[in-house]
Amino acid sequence: MTRVVTFFSTFALLTSVAFAHHGWGSYDANKPLTVTGPIVTSKFENPHATITVRGSDKVWTVTLAPISRMSNRGATEKVVAVGQNVSAYGYPSTVEKDEMRAERITVDGKTYEMR
Amino acid sequence: MTDASPAIFIALEQSGFAAAIRQSPWLYPAANVGHIVFLTLFAGAIAVMDVRLLGGLSATAPGPLLARTRNVALAALAGMAVTGSLLFSAEASHLALNPVFQLKAILVAAGLINVAVYQFWAKPAVEHLAPGASMPARAKVAGVLSLGIWAAVAACGRSIAYF
Numbered sequence: 001m002t003r004v005v006t007f008f009s010t011f012a013l014l015t016s017v018a019f020a021h022h023g024w025g026s027y028d029a030n031k032p033l034t035v036t037g038p039i040v041t042s043k044f045e046n047p048h049a050t051i052t053v054r055g056s057d058k059v060w061t062v063t064l065a066p067i068s069r070m071s072n073r074g075a076t077e078k079v080v081a082v083g084q085n086v087s088a089y090g091y092p093s094t095v096e097k098d099e100m101r102a103e104r105i106t107v108d109g110k111t112y113e114m115r
Numbered sequence: 116m117t118d119a120s121p122a123i124f125i126a127l128e129q130s131g132f133a134a135a136i137r138q139s140p141w142l143y144p145a146a147n148v149g150h151i152v153f154l155t156l157f158a159g160a161i162a163v164m165d166v167r168l169l170g171g172l173s174a175t176a177p178g179p180l181l182a183r184t185r186n187v188a189l190a191a192l193a194g195m196a197v198t199g200s201l202l203f204s205a206e207a208s209h210l211a212l213n214p215v216f217q218l219k220a221i222l223v224a225a226g227l228i229n230v231a232v233y234q235f236w237a238k239p240a241v242e243h244l245a246p247g248a249s250m251p252a253r254a255k256v257a258g259v260l261s262l263g264i265w266a267a268v269a270a271c272g273r274s275i276a277y278f
Contacts, residue, residue: 025277044145046205049149068140 027091027101035060035100036087044070044077051080054089061099062088065114075105075112084108120208128207136205141260146201153194161261168237169260170250177250178242215278219271226264229259231256 005076035055042051049064064070064080090102102114118129136142163184169179181220204209210216237257241250 043137045134045138046140047147066144068144071140 024091024101026093026105027094028094029091032089032091032103033100034087034089035062037085039082039084040081042077042080042082047109049080051086051088053086058098061096061107062086062090062105063099063101070112070114073112074110075107075114079107079112080090080105090114116258117208117212122213124207124211129206130204131142133204133207136201142201143205146198150195150202150272153191153198154175154272157188157195158269159263160184160191162266164188165258165262168233168241168250168254168261170255173219173247174247177244177248178195181242213275213278215271219268219275221267222264222271223262226261226268229257229260229264247257 025088027089030104035053035074037054040052040054040059043049043065046067049067049070051062051064053062064075067077070076070080083095084107087106088100088102089106090100093099093101104115106112118125119199145246157161161184164181166172167175167184169182172180181208237251241254244250
């Protein structure tokens, strides 16, 4: 019995480390920014939709949400199509240059939450 | 897609097969959920095996118990391989360069080597033992390695998204 308890406590300890992070770990929440401009490219794909946006300073790659979540909230493929003007509030990546993950986006005066 | 990745992974990610996984509203999430469900089945089966190899559950003869739980473990492992291949294909070029994914791949290889260690070195020494018999050192080695390696594989798998 002692061995069984040791087994499962070891397993729990080893696996719990993985859950200490959260999904936005590689984005710097202390430097929020808003990128506004036309959508240049749009990929409505899993695991996350991504768009590129021509901002005032440069072209940003903006990571959005899983496509089923976006569709459920009304942010369909048409909403984030090429040529739409978007305003994306989010956080810059600490890994990829010129990439940010959007907390929410606004298109045609309507705001969609991505988290 | 990242150009820094070896050509084979770029080609895989750009294939029609991988595009279909990404563009389907349900295929990627289904593979994701399936991967975890197979993991729970796998973890349950190897937990019983490893506890028995370490000398627990000693009221039951080790041979039949290990043989049956191994079948469950192998079926679950096959399920994880299929669903994992779908998940990998969708993002192959990035995953191939992800340090945690690389570590996971090495650990999976180590886990499969340990399956051979169990099959050819530990199992012959325990499969005919009676209930209550003490387990030889080689069984405990295989059990501890299995426990440590597969727990680390699971931890790596969950951590890939954060690196």
